[in-house]
Amino acid sequence: MKKLFILLSLLFFSITGFSQCTPNSMFTFLGLPGVYPPELPIPNIPLVGIADGSLGSNYSQTLTLVVLEDTIMDIGFLLPAAAVTAMNVAGIPTVYTLDVNHVTFDVQGLPNGINYQCDISNCQYPSSTDGCIQLNGTPTVAGTFSVPVNMIINIQLPSINIPLYGAVGGMGQDVPAFAAQTYDLFISDATSIRSIDFRNEIYPNPTTTDFTIEVNSPMNLIIYNSLGQIIYSEKIINNTKINKSRIGSGIFIVEISDNNSLEKHKLIIN
Numbered sequence: 001m002k003k004l005f006i007l008l009s010l011l012f013f014s015i016t017g018f019s020q021c022t023p024n025s026m027f028t029f030l031g032l033p034g035v036y037p038p039e040l041p042i043p044n045i046p047l048v049g050i051a052d053g054s055l056g057s058n059y060s061q062t063l064t065l066v067v068l069e070d071t072i073m074d075i076g077f078l079l080p081a082a083a084v085t086a087m088n089v090a091g092i093p094t095v096y097t098l099d100v101n102h103v104t105f106d107v108q109g110l111p112n113g114i115n116y117q118c119d120i121s122n123c124q125y126p127s128s129t130d131g132c133i134q135l136n137g138t139p140t141v142a143g144t145f146s147v148p149v150n151m152i153i154n155i156q157l158p159s160i161n162i163p164l165y166g167a168v169g170g171m172g173q174d175v176p177a178f179a180a181q182t183y184d185l186f187i188s189d190a191t192s193i194r195s196i197d198f199r200n201e202i203y204p205n206p207t208t209t210d211f212t213i214e215v216n217s218p219m220n221l222i223i224y225n226s227l228g229q230i231i232y233s234e235k236i237i238n239n240t241k242i243n244k245s246r247i248g249s250g251i252f253i254v255e256i257s258d259n260n261s262l263e264k265h266k267l268i269i270n
Contacts, residue, residue, distance in 0.1 A: 021119055021132040023064040028130045033068035035105070035149045035181035050135070052186040052266065055142045059114055059187075061135040063149065067103045069128035072096070075157060078173050086165040099156040100127035101172050105180075107133060109147040111187055113140040142189040144226050144253070148179035184226060184251045188264055199263070200256050206268035213240045215256065222255040223247055223267070244269050 027036035039049050053059035076084045076094040087094055104124045107116040114137035125131050133149070152174050159170030201214040213221065215236055223232040225247075232247050234240075252267040 021062045021117075021134040023066075023130045023132045024062070027064045028066055031066065033066050035151070036064040036066070039181060039183050049266065049268075050147075050183045050185060052188065052264070053114075053139055054188050055139055058138050059136065063107075063133040063135065063181075065105060065125060065131040065133065067125045067127060067129045067131070068100055068153075070097055070099055071153070071155070073098055073155065073175075075155075075169075078157065078175070079168055083162060083165055083168045086162045087160070090163050092160065092162060096158055098158070101154040101156055102126050103154070104152045105133065106150050107135070107147060108150060109145050109185075110135065111139045111141050111143070111145050111185070113137045139187045142187045144224075144228055144251075145185045145187070146182060146226075147185045148182040150177045151180040152177045184266075186253055186264075186266065199261070202254060202265050202267055205265070206270055208244070208270045210241050210243050211267065211269070213242070213254070213256070215239070217258065219256050219258055222257075224253040224255065226251050 024036065037049060050061045050063075051059075072095065074095045075098070076087075079087075079094070084094060102124050104122070105118065106123060110116065114135055117134050117136070119132050119134075123133070154172050154174050157169035157171055157173050159167060161167050199216055200219065203212055203214070205211060213236065215238065218235065218237050221232075221234050221236050221240070222230055225231050231252075232242070247269070249269045252269065254265040254267050256263045256265070
């Protein structure tokens with residue numbers, strides 16, 4: 001019955017889908033439920049975070065969705081308190097392996113001008129289904145934006161007969177929404193300075209301790225935190241090593257410039 005439901009759902013969604021994005025096979029091959037690319041690096045996965053954008057320029061980014069098929073969960077928080085008490089007295093466990101009916105996604109925090117679309121209607125995916133979300137548009141505001149991708153899992157509660165209480169469960173139930181992945185999206189402001197291909201490097205990136213900024217000529221260095229505040233600046237002549245203790249941990253924007261060029265790098269310090 002469940003397989004029939006999935007088959008019919010896929011047929012319906014293939015007709016009503018409205019985004020032309022394609023899931024990234026690198027992530028679907030892993031089979032690990034979640035939203036990709038990861039914001040923080042994971043072993044053997046080189047694609048990290050989402051692309052930065054520019055004010056007034058078209059932005060496009062594809063997120064890959066891998067939906068779980070079943071899950072082990074303590075369902076106590078979904079049941080009436082009296083039912084849980086009765087289960088505890090009767091020695092009935094509240095932890096079960098549950099079927100997942102579907103998972104619904106939504107994206108929050110996008111800057112004005114950027115919207116999202118899923119490759120199936122209502123962003124609601126049957127269990128064990130791969131999908132994608134397309135972020136697209138022209139941003140009208142600049143800054144650093146926290147973009148959570150929220151997930152609501154609808155599970156099939158088992159039917160449980162509790163002595164002196166009665167039957168509970170036996171229905172679909174939404175687990176409260178939570179952020180499956182939160183991205184840092186940087187939209188740069190318009191500038192009259194000519195942007196060029198990166199000539200300078202920052203390594204290692206991500207890092208947990210020191211990082212080195214390698215430049216080919218004297219440059220102005222400014223480091224911004226995720227709120228857009230300047231937390232470090234200096235004039236650098238050649239390669240410069242900076243320790244984590246001088247700026248802390250988090251996600252930063254490193255601006256390297258001179259009179260003719262401007263580069264902005266995303267730096268992650270764990």
